[in-house]
Amino acid sequence: MEPTNSASSTHRAATTWHWPVRDYSLDHTLGCGQAFRWTRVSDAWEGVVGTRWVRLREGDGAIVAETAEAQQDWDWLNEALQLRVDLQAILATFPDDPALAEAVAACGGLRVLRQEPWECLASFMLSATKQIVQIRQIVATLCERFGDAVAVPAGHPPAYAFPRPGQLAELTEAQLRECKAGFRAPRLLAAARAVAEGRLDLDTLGQLPLDDTRARLMALDGVGRKIADCVLLFAGGFDQVFPIDVWVLRALHELYFPRRRPRPSVLRHFSETHFGPYGGHAQQYLFHYLRMRTRGNRSRTMIPAA
DNA sequence: ACCCAGGATGGAA
DNA sequence: TTCCATCATGGG
Numbered sequence: 357m358e359p360t361n362s363a364s365s366t367h368r369a370a371t372t373w374h375w376p377v378r379d380y381s382l383d384h385t386l387g388c389g390q391a392f393r394w395t396r397v398s399d400a401w402e403g404v405v406g407t408r409w410v411r412l413r414e415g416d417g418a419i420v421a422e423t424a425e426a427q428q429d430w431d432w433l434n435e436a437l438q439l440r441v442d443l444q445a446i447l448a449t450f451p452d453d454p455a456l457a458e459a460v461a462a463c464g465g466l467r468v469l470r471q472e473p474w475e476c477l478a479s480f481m482l483s484a485t486k487q488i489v490q491i492r493q494i495v496a497t498l499c500e501r502f503g504d505a506v507a508v509p510a511g512h513p514p515a516y517a518f519p520r521p522g523q524l525a526e527l528t529e530a531q532l533r534e535c536k537a538g539f540r541a542p543r544l545l546a547a548a549r550a551v552a553e554g555r556l557d558l559d560t561l562g563q564l565p566l567d568d569t570r571a572r573l574m575a576l577d578g579v580g581r582k583i584a585d586c587v588l589l590f591a592g593g594f595d596q597v598f599p600i601d602v603w604v605l606r607a608l609h610e611l612y613f614p615r616r617r618p619r620p621s622v623l624r625h626f627s628e629t630h631f632g633p634y635g636g637h638a639q640q641y642l643f644h645y646l647r648m649r650t651r652g653n654r655s656r657t658m659i660p661a662a
Numbered sequence: 663a664c665c666c667a668g669g670a671t672g673g674a675a
Numbered sequence: 676t677t678c679c680a681t682c683a684t685g686g687g
Contacts, residue, residue, distance in 0.1 A: 389668065484669040490685065491668080538683030543670090580670045601668040620677080643668075 369426035376418045379443045381465025388644040409515045424507040455611040459645035473558035475518040476591035480583045497535040524548035543578030562592040589636040598627040598635040
Protein backbone atom coordinates (compact mmCIF):
# COMPACT_ATOMS: atom_id res chain seq x y z
CA MET A 357 0.00 0.00 0.00
CA GLU A 358 1.36 3.39 -0.85
CA PRO A 359 0.65 6.37 1.37
CA THR A 360 -2.02 8.70 0.15
CA ASN A 361 -0.96 11.69 2.22
CA SER A 362 2.34 12.49 0.56
CA ALA A 363 2.37 16.10 -0.58
CA SER A 364 3.49 15.18 -4.06
CA SER A 365 0.55 16.27 -6.11
CA THR A 366 -0.76 19.49 -7.43
CA HIS A 367 -4.34 18.33 -7.08
CA ARG A 368 -6.10 17.26 -3.95
CA ALA A 369 -8.38 14.30 -3.72
CA ALA A 370 -11.86 15.26 -4.80
CA THR A 371 -15.28 13.75 -5.34
CA THR A 372 -15.91 15.54 -8.63
CA TRP A 373 -14.04 15.45 -11.89
CA HIS A 374 -14.29 17.30 -15.17
CA TRP A 375 -12.92 15.94 -18.44
CA PRO A 376 -13.30 17.91 -21.68
CA VAL A 377 -14.36 15.65 -24.53
CA ARG A 378 -16.22 16.05 -27.79
CA ASP A 379 -18.72 13.68 -29.31
CA TYR A 380 -19.54 11.67 -26.22
CA SER A 381 -23.16 10.63 -25.68
CA LEU A 382 -23.82 9.06 -22.32
CA ASP A 383 -27.31 8.04 -23.43
CA HIS A 384 -26.08 6.11 -26.44
CA THR A 385 -22.92 4.78 -24.81
CA LEU A 386 -24.41 3.62 -21.51
CA GLY A 387 -27.85 2.78 -22.84
CA CYS A 388 -26.97 0.75 -25.92
CA GLY A 389 -26.71 -2.61 -24.20
CA GLN A 390 -22.96 -3.11 -24.19
CA ALA A 391 -22.96 -2.89 -20.37
CA PHE A 392 -25.71 -3.83 -17.95
CA ARG A 393 -25.00 -1.90 -14.77
CA TRP A 394 -25.74 1.71 -15.75
CA THR A 395 -29.02 3.40 -14.91
CA ARG A 396 -30.39 6.72 -16.03
CA VAL A 397 -31.48 8.79 -13.02
CA SER A 398 -33.14 12.02 -14.16
CA ASP A 399 -30.50 13.83 -16.18
CA ALA A 400 -27.57 11.70 -15.05
CA TRP A 401 -26.27 8.15 -15.31
CA GLU A 402 -25.33 6.16 -12.22
CA GLY A 403 -23.33 2.98 -12.00
CA VAL A 404 -20.53 1.09 -10.29
CA VAL A 405 -17.08 0.80 -11.84
CA GLY A 406 -15.08 -1.82 -9.98
CA THR A 407 -15.68 -0.87 -6.35
CA ARG A 408 -16.63 2.77 -6.94
CA TRP A 409 -20.08 4.20 -7.28
CA VAL A 410 -20.15 7.03 -9.80
CA ARG A 411 -22.66 9.50 -11.24
CA LEU A 412 -22.05 10.96 -14.70
CA ARG A 413 -23.41 13.98 -16.52
CA GLU A 414 -22.72 15.61 -19.83
CA GLY A 415 -21.39 19.05 -19.00
CA ASP A 416 -20.45 21.85 -21.35
CA GLY A 417 -18.28 19.95 -23.82
CA ALA A 418 -17.20 17.65 -21.02
CA ILE A 419 -18.05 14.63 -18.97
CA VAL A 420 -18.59 15.48 -15.31
CA ALA A 421 -18.20 12.71 -12.76
CA GLU A 422 -19.14 12.53 -9.10
CA THR A 423 -18.13 9.84 -6.62
CA ALA A 424 -19.08 9.09 -3.05
CA GLU A 425 -15.51 9.13 -1.77
CA ALA A 426 -12.64 11.44 -2.67
CA GLN A 427 -10.45 10.16 -5.50
CA GLN A 428 -6.70 10.67 -5.76
CA ASP A 429 -6.84 9.97 -9.47
CA TRP A 430 -9.47 9.23 -12.08
CA ASP A 431 -7.56 6.93 -14.39
CA TRP A 432 -9.98 4.09 -13.61
CA LEU A 433 -12.87 6.14 -14.96
CA ASN A 434 -10.93 7.59 -17.86
CA GLU A 435 -10.11 4.04 -18.90
CA ALA A 436 -13.61 2.66 -18.34
CA LEU A 437 -15.23 5.41 -20.40
CA GLN A 438 -12.40 5.49 -22.97
CA LEU A 439 -12.35 9.26 -22.76
CA ARG A 440 -9.01 9.66 -24.53
CA VAL A 441 -10.31 7.94 -27.66
CA ASP A 442 -10.73 10.14 -30.72
CA LEU A 443 -14.14 9.15 -32.03
CA GLN A 444 -13.74 10.99 -35.33
CA ALA A 445 -10.60 9.00 -36.06
CA ILE A 446 -12.57 5.79 -35.55
CA LEU A 447 -15.49 6.89 -37.69
CA ALA A 448 -13.02 7.79 -40.44
CA THR A 449 -12.05 4.12 -40.71
CA PHE A 450 -15.64 2.97 -41.30
CA PRO A 451 -16.56 1.83 -44.81
CA ASP A 452 -18.61 4.28 -46.82
CA ASP A 453 -21.93 2.51 -47.05
CA PRO A 454 -25.39 4.02 -46.59
CA ALA A 455 -26.61 1.66 -43.89
CA LEU A 456 -23.70 2.31 -41.57
CA ALA A 457 -23.79 6.04 -42.32
CA GLU A 458 -27.41 6.14 -41.24
CA ALA A 459 -26.61 4.29 -38.03
CA VAL A 460 -23.74 6.65 -37.24
CA ALA A 461 -25.95 9.67 -37.87
CA ALA A 462 -28.64 8.30 -35.57
CA CYS A 463 -26.29 7.27 -32.73
CA GLY A 464 -23.97 10.26 -32.52
CA GLY A 465 -21.42 10.04 -29.74
CA LEU A 466 -21.80 6.31 -29.16
CA ARG A 467 -18.55 4.91 -27.74
CA VAL A 468 -17.30 1.43 -26.94
CA LEU A 469 -16.53 1.16 -23.22
CA ARG A 470 -13.69 -0.78 -21.60
CA GLN A 471 -15.21 -3.21 -19.12
CA GLU A 472 -13.77 -5.40 -16.39
CA PRO A 473 -13.09 -8.81 -17.98
CA TRP A 474 -14.77 -10.95 -15.35
CA GLU A 475 -17.87 -8.80 -15.07
CA CYS A 476 -18.10 -8.69 -18.85
CA LEU A 477 -17.67 -12.44 -19.27
CA ALA A 478 -20.12 -13.32 -16.53
CA SER A 479 -22.72 -10.82 -17.72
CA PHE A 480 -22.65 -12.04 -21.29
CA MET A 481 -22.76 -15.67 -20.15
CA LEU A 482 -26.04 -14.69 -18.53
CA SER A 483 -27.24 -12.95 -21.69
CA ALA A 484 -27.99 -16.06 -23.72
CA THR A 485 -31.60 -15.97 -24.95
CA LYS A 486 -32.51 -13.13 -22.62
CA GLN A 487 -33.81 -9.65 -23.27
CA ILE A 488 -31.50 -6.85 -22.20
CA VAL A 489 -33.89 -5.69 -19.49
CA GLN A 490 -33.88 -9.19 -18.03
CA ILE A 491 -30.11 -9.47 -18.20
CA ARG A 492 -29.91 -6.23 -16.25
CA GLN A 493 -32.26 -7.66 -13.63
CA ILE A 494 -30.30 -10.88 -13.22
CA VAL A 495 -27.01 -9.02 -12.92
CA ALA A 496 -28.51 -6.56 -10.43
CA THR A 497 -29.80 -9.40 -8.25
CA LEU A 498 -26.44 -11.13 -8.40
CA CYS A 499 -24.69 -7.96 -7.22
CA GLU A 500 -27.18 -7.25 -4.42
CA ARG A 501 -26.96 -10.74 -3.00
CA PHE A 502 -23.32 -11.64 -3.49
CA GLY A 503 -21.34 -8.46 -4.22
CA ASP A 504 -19.64 -6.16 -1.73
CA ALA A 505 -21.49 -2.99 -0.81
CA VAL A 506 -19.73 0.15 -2.05
CA ALA A 507 -19.81 3.68 -0.67
CA VAL A 508 -22.67 5.86 -1.89
CA PRO A 509 -23.69 9.45 -1.12
CA ALA A 510 -25.66 10.04 2.05
CA GLY A 511 -29.29 9.08 1.59
CA HIS A 512 -28.64 7.26 -1.65
CA PRO A 513 -29.90 3.68 -2.09
CA PRO A 514 -27.19 1.05 -1.57
CA ALA A 515 -24.96 -0.02 -4.44
CA TYR A 516 -22.87 -3.14 -4.89
CA ALA A 517 -19.77 -4.26 -6.72
CA PHE A 518 -20.02 -7.10 -9.19
CA PRO A 519 -19.21 -10.34 -7.31
CA ARG A 520 -15.61 -11.46 -7.71
CA PRO A 521 -14.94 -14.90 -9.23
CA GLY A 522 -14.06 -16.27 -5.81
CA GLN A 523 -17.32 -15.02 -4.37
CA LEU A 524 -19.42 -16.73 -7.03
CA ALA A 525 -17.26 -19.84 -6.97
CA GLU A 526 -18.38 -20.62 -3.43
CA LEU A 527 -22.07 -20.48 -4.28
CA THR A 528 -24.35 -23.34 -5.21
CA GLU A 529 -26.10 -23.73 -8.52
CA ALA A 530 -29.39 -23.28 -6.68
CA GLN A 531 -28.33 -19.85 -5.40
CA LEU A 532 -27.62 -18.73 -8.94
CA ARG A 533 -30.89 -20.15 -10.19
CA GLU A 534 -32.67 -18.13 -7.53
CA CYS A 535 -31.32 -15.07 -9.36
CA LYS A 536 -33.21 -16.28 -12.46
CA ALA A 537 -30.04 -17.45 -14.15
CA GLY A 538 -31.83 -20.60 -15.32
CA PHE A 539 -29.80 -23.09 -17.34
CA ARG A 540 -26.92 -20.60 -17.38
CA ALA A 541 -26.35 -21.11 -13.65
CA PRO A 542 -24.09 -24.19 -13.76
CA ARG A 543 -22.07 -22.71 -16.61
CA LEU A 544 -21.49 -19.45 -14.76
CA LEU A 545 -20.53 -21.35 -11.65
CA ALA A 546 -17.99 -23.43 -13.56
CA ALA A 547 -16.53 -20.30 -15.17
CA ALA A 548 -16.23 -18.59 -11.78
CA ARG A 549 -14.36 -21.57 -10.43
CA ALA A 550 -12.06 -21.70 -13.44
CA VAL A 551 -11.08 -18.07 -12.90
CA ALA A 552 -10.88 -18.33 -9.12
CA GLU A 553 -8.64 -21.39 -9.32
CA GLY A 554 -6.36 -19.81 -11.89
CA ARG A 555 -7.26 -22.17 -14.72
CA LEU A 556 -8.43 -19.21 -16.74
CA ASP A 557 -6.37 -16.01 -16.62
CA LEU A 558 -8.37 -12.92 -17.48
CA ASP A 559 -5.68 -10.48 -16.38
CA THR A 560 -3.81 -10.79 -19.65
CA LEU A 561 -6.91 -10.36 -21.78
CA GLY A 562 -5.92 -8.14 -24.67
CA GLN A 563 -2.21 -8.85 -24.37
CA LEU A 564 -2.18 -12.13 -26.28
CA PRO A 565 -3.10 -12.97 -29.88
CA LEU A 566 -6.77 -12.68 -30.72
CA ASP A 567 -7.33 -16.24 -31.91
CA ASP A 568 -5.65 -17.79 -28.88
CA THR A 569 -7.63 -15.66 -26.49
CA ARG A 570 -10.90 -16.40 -28.26
CA ALA A 571 -10.17 -20.13 -28.15
CA ARG A 572 -9.49 -19.98 -24.42
CA LEU A 573 -12.78 -18.24 -23.78
CA MET A 574 -14.71 -20.64 -26.00
CA ALA A 575 -13.25 -23.56 -24.11
CA LEU A 576 -15.61 -22.61 -21.30
CA ASP A 577 -18.93 -24.42 -21.28
CA GLY A 578 -21.55 -21.86 -22.20
CA VAL A 579 -19.24 -19.57 -24.14
CA GLY A 580 -19.56 -19.77 -27.91
CA ARG A 581 -18.36 -17.46 -30.64
CA LYS A 582 -20.74 -14.60 -29.89
CA ILE A 583 -20.14 -14.32 -26.14
CA ALA A 584 -16.41 -14.74 -26.61
CA ASP A 585 -16.41 -11.93 -29.16
CA CYS A 586 -18.32 -9.63 -26.83
CA VAL A 587 -15.69 -10.15 -24.15
CA LEU A 588 -12.87 -9.63 -26.64
CA LEU A 589 -14.42 -6.38 -27.87
CA PHE A 590 -15.84 -4.87 -24.69
CA ALA A 591 -13.15 -5.98 -22.21
CA GLY A 592 -10.15 -7.03 -24.29
CA GLY A 593 -9.90 -3.99 -26.49
CA PHE A 594 -9.98 -5.97 -29.73
CA ASP A 595 -11.64 -3.19 -31.69
CA GLN A 596 -11.99 -5.16 -34.91
CA VAL A 597 -13.98 -8.05 -33.40
CA PHE A 598 -17.57 -8.09 -34.69
CA PRO A 599 -19.97 -10.07 -32.46
CA ILE A 600 -22.87 -11.52 -34.44
CA ASP A 601 -26.11 -11.85 -32.51
CA VAL A 602 -29.67 -12.19 -33.79
CA TRP A 603 -30.05 -8.44 -34.29
CA VAL A 604 -26.83 -7.93 -36.19
CA LEU A 605 -27.50 -11.08 -38.17
CA ARG A 606 -30.77 -9.58 -39.37
CA ALA A 607 -29.04 -6.30 -40.11
CA LEU A 608 -26.33 -7.94 -42.18
CA HIS A 609 -28.84 -10.04 -44.04
CA GLU A 610 -31.30 -7.26 -44.83
CA LEU A 611 -28.84 -4.46 -45.45
CA TYR A 612 -26.00 -6.19 -47.26
CA PHE A 613 -27.48 -9.41 -48.67
CA PRO A 614 -31.12 -8.60 -49.49
CA ARG A 615 -33.25 -11.38 -50.92
CA ARG A 616 -30.36 -13.80 -50.63
CA ARG A 617 -29.50 -16.64 -48.36
CA PRO A 618 -25.79 -16.32 -47.63
CA ARG A 619 -24.16 -19.16 -45.79
CA PRO A 620 -23.14 -18.35 -42.22
CA SER A 621 -19.50 -18.60 -43.20
CA VAL A 622 -20.04 -15.97 -45.89
CA LEU A 623 -21.71 -13.60 -43.47
CA ARG A 624 -18.96 -14.08 -40.94
CA HIS A 625 -16.24 -13.46 -43.50
CA PHE A 626 -18.04 -10.34 -44.69
CA SER A 627 -18.36 -9.02 -41.14
CA GLU A 628 -14.64 -9.51 -40.55
CA THR A 629 -13.48 -7.81 -43.74
CA HIS A 630 -16.01 -5.12 -44.63
CA PHE A 631 -15.99 -3.00 -41.50
CA GLY A 632 -12.27 -2.45 -40.99
CA PRO A 633 -10.02 -2.21 -37.93
CA TYR A 634 -12.83 -0.81 -35.77
CA GLY A 635 -15.44 -3.27 -36.93
CA GLY A 636 -16.62 -3.88 -33.39
CA HIS A 637 -17.51 -0.23 -33.03
CA ALA A 638 -19.41 -0.36 -36.32
CA GLN A 639 -21.24 -3.41 -35.04
CA GLN A 640 -22.36 -1.49 -31.96
CA TYR A 641 -23.71 1.32 -34.10
CA LEU A 642 -25.70 -1.12 -36.24
CA PHE A 643 -26.95 -2.97 -33.18
CA HIS A 644 -28.09 0.10 -31.31
CA TYR A 645 -29.55 1.76 -34.37
CA LEU A 646 -31.63 -1.27 -35.22
CA ARG A 647 -32.88 -1.68 -31.67
CA MET A 648 -33.79 2.00 -31.33
CA ARG A 649 -35.80 1.83 -34.53
CA THR A 650 -37.56 -1.37 -33.64
CA ARG A 651 -38.31 -0.34 -30.11
CA GLY A 652 -39.55 3.06 -31.22
CA ASN A 653 -41.84 1.64 -33.88
CA ARG A 654 -43.03 -1.19 -31.65
CA SER A 655 -42.67 -3.44 -34.66
CA ARG A 656 -40.15 -5.74 -36.20
CA THR A 657 -40.00 -3.89 -39.47
CA MET A 658 -36.55 -3.94 -40.94
CA ILE A 659 -34.76 -0.99 -42.35
CA PRO A 660 -36.28 -0.27 -45.77
CA ALA A 661 -34.06 -0.90 -48.74
CA ALA A 662 -32.10 2.16 -49.71
C1' DA B 663 -51.82 -20.11 -25.85
C1' DC B 664 -47.90 -18.56 -28.58
C1' DC B 665 -43.55 -16.34 -29.70
C1' DC B 666 -39.30 -14.28 -28.79
C1' DA B 667 -35.21 -12.74 -26.21
C1' DG B 668 -27.35 -9.47 -27.49
C1' DG B 669 -26.86 -18.28 -27.54
C1' DA B 670 -24.71 -22.62 -26.80
C1' DT B 671 -24.75 -27.46 -27.29
C1' DG B 672 -25.15 -32.24 -28.95
C1' DG B 673 -26.94 -34.96 -32.41
C1' DA B 674 -29.28 -35.63 -36.93
C1' DA B 675 -29.74 -34.54 -41.77
C1' DT C 676 -21.03 -28.11 -42.73
C1' DT C 677 -25.83 -26.96 -41.63
C1' DC C 678 -30.09 -27.66 -39.26
C1' DC C 679 -32.77 -28.68 -35.13
C1' DA C 680 -34.68 -29.34 -30.41
C1' DT C 681 -33.65 -28.18 -25.94
C1' DC C 682 -32.31 -25.56 -22.17
C1' DA C 683 -35.38 -21.29 -18.02
C1' DT C 684 -37.83 -17.41 -17.55
C1' DG C 685 -40.47 -13.21 -18.27
C1' DG C 686 -42.88 -10.11 -21.28
C1' DG C 687 -45.55 -8.81 -25.32
